[in-house]
Amino acid sequence: MKKKTAVLFKCHNWDSVIQRSYERCKRHSNKSDFYIVYDSTKGVVEIPEHIQKTENIFLAPYLAVENLGLAWGTEVGNYGGYWYNGDYHQNLFIINNPDYDYICSVENDVVVLNDFDHIFEDMDSRNIDAVYKHVGAENHAWAHSGSCEGYYDLSQHIHKGLFCISFFSRKAALLILKRRLEMSVLKREKGLLTWPIGEAVMSHEIISAGMRTEELAHYCDSLRQYDWAPVYLEKEIINETEKTFIHPVTEMNEKFIVSNFVQDYHCMISEEEISNGISRHRSRKINDFEAYSRLFHCPRIYNNPVLREDVVDDARELLTGVDFDLASEGMALDWPQALGQVYSEYPERVCASLPSYDRSHAMFFDREVTLQVSLGADQAYTLILAARDPDLTSHFDVKCKGEISSFENVPVAFCQQKGELRFYAVNFPAKSNEFVVEQKGPDGFWLNFMKILPTTDALRALSTS
Incomplete structure (x- = not known):
């Protein structure tokens, strides 16, 4: 008789990357019932409407976990929720859908490039109850071992695993749920402050019960980009x-x-x-x-x-484009002359080839400090400034002058944001030979990056857009 299988795609939000991960996941689960298991604790479901209409959506607010009587985490360190209890989505699902012979639980940040159906079939033919990446670390070398105190004997090896994607028989899934309920009672009765992380419970309980497990790598050409970190694009x-x-x-x-x-x-x-x-x-x-x-x-x-x-x-x-210009080599500055000896140290990071996002590398322009720079008069230049301050341009004016004219204000234009830094551009006419950055207002400002570049078409377009 054909076994009944389900794939549980777990998420709590939705974006374009999750959308593509969902599509890959579904493409590789042709013989299984497919479910999007969504943590609706916030009361908002971000799954696009057309997907909600066509897919099996299993809503899993955390209140449903608490209504089962399951403990949620520790009182010390505030660990808990679905991140800490990686088995809880499937616990809710299997108790509501106990007729599935096998389930696969897959997190939304897993890229699936493998066939689920083959793995389910192999589990059935070889009587395998769980497939996941086994973690062989000794207790003393595993950061979460302390969470198991009061539930397991820490003098003995605790089985551990990585469950970003994992497969379980019904017997294994129900055992995990049963043991979690028993642990919840134990926690309350003994007033335990600890709570074992799911990565220990799911592995240790199954192996301790004598069930057969298989390495996830057994079904893969490699697992070289599969771990808890780093994050990939x-x-x-x-x-x-x-x-x-x-x-x-x-x-x-x-x-x-x-x-x-x-x-x-x-x-x-x-x-x-x-x-x-x-x-x-x-x-x-x-x-x-x-x-x-x-x-x-x-x-x-x-x-x-x-x-x-x-x-x-x-x-x-x-x-390419503006990003290439921002990385290009800029004009070298004589900082003591530009700042009038106010700063004793050259602000190396602020004028580095690429901007630093570290707050400690930012340079503070105090009240009444001006920056005055001479330019070559043979071409047009663009001044690039970058800072976290969303209102940076309210703190200073930029003025430039040519060979004859006096200093005149030039506009400072926001051009783009890269992560935490906002970039501003100031275009100077070709005949300008000097510019000055003058404070306005009583407060100084922080600057993360400054570069003077020959004006390109891309920079000209940015500062005038």
Whole structure:
């Protein structure tokens, strides 16, 4: 008899990347019932209406979890919710749909390039109850081991796994639900402050019960882009013909930035990735002005002149349009002369080849400080300024003059935003030979980036748009 299978595509929001991940996921699950499992805790469902009308939508507000009597997390550290309890979506689903023989739970930031039907069929033929990526770390080397205290014997090995995409038999899924309910009672009865993370519970309970598991890698050509981090962009997918799963994949957002330029786990600023050339390869693949800039200013790159120039060379080779202009070599400034000896140190990061997004690298222009710069009178120049301040232009005026004329105001135009930085452009006429940036108002302002460039058609269009 044909086994009944379901694929659960889990999400709590919707964007263009999730849309494409959903489409890939569905293409690879032809013989299974397909569900979008949506966390509607916020009371808003962002799934497009046409998809809501045609797909099976299983709403999973967190209230439904609490109504089952399931505990949600720890009182210490405020861990909890669906991120911490990765089994809870499927717990709700299987208790409402117990007739499925096998289910696959897949997070919305997984790129699916593999066939679900084959995996389900293999599980059935070999009596496999769970498929996931096993994590072999010893208890002392795993960050979440402490969460298991009071529920498992920490002197013994706790089985662990990565469940971004995972497959379960009905027996395994119901066991996880049963044990979570028993743990919830135990937590309340003993007043435990800990709560085991789902990545331990789903693996340890199944293996402890003597059920058979299989490595996710068994069904893949490779899993080289599958881990909890770093975050990838879609353009980084190495080979779409390869049988694999890739995780996590998002759009260029805060999650991507933090994962690659703040956290230090196989990310673009990690020493191993830089040394092996992986970071440079990824930045070229991404080919984004902000990504180049953030990589350029990380200490392991910036403090090495060779690596630093490599990043700039890549940006100037591959970027186009305004981004290329912003990365181009600018006019060297005599800062003591320009600032009248007010600043004792050269503001290196502000005038670097690429802008720094680090707040500590910004330069503060105090009250009554002016910046006066001489220009070559043989061509037109554009001044580029960048800062976080959305009202930057209210803090100063820019004036320029030619060989004969006196200083006259020139407009400062917002041209574009790159991540947290807003870029402004000031075009000077070809006959200008000097400009000055003068404070207006009682407050100073912070500046992250400044560059003087020969005016191009792209820069001219930006500052006049």
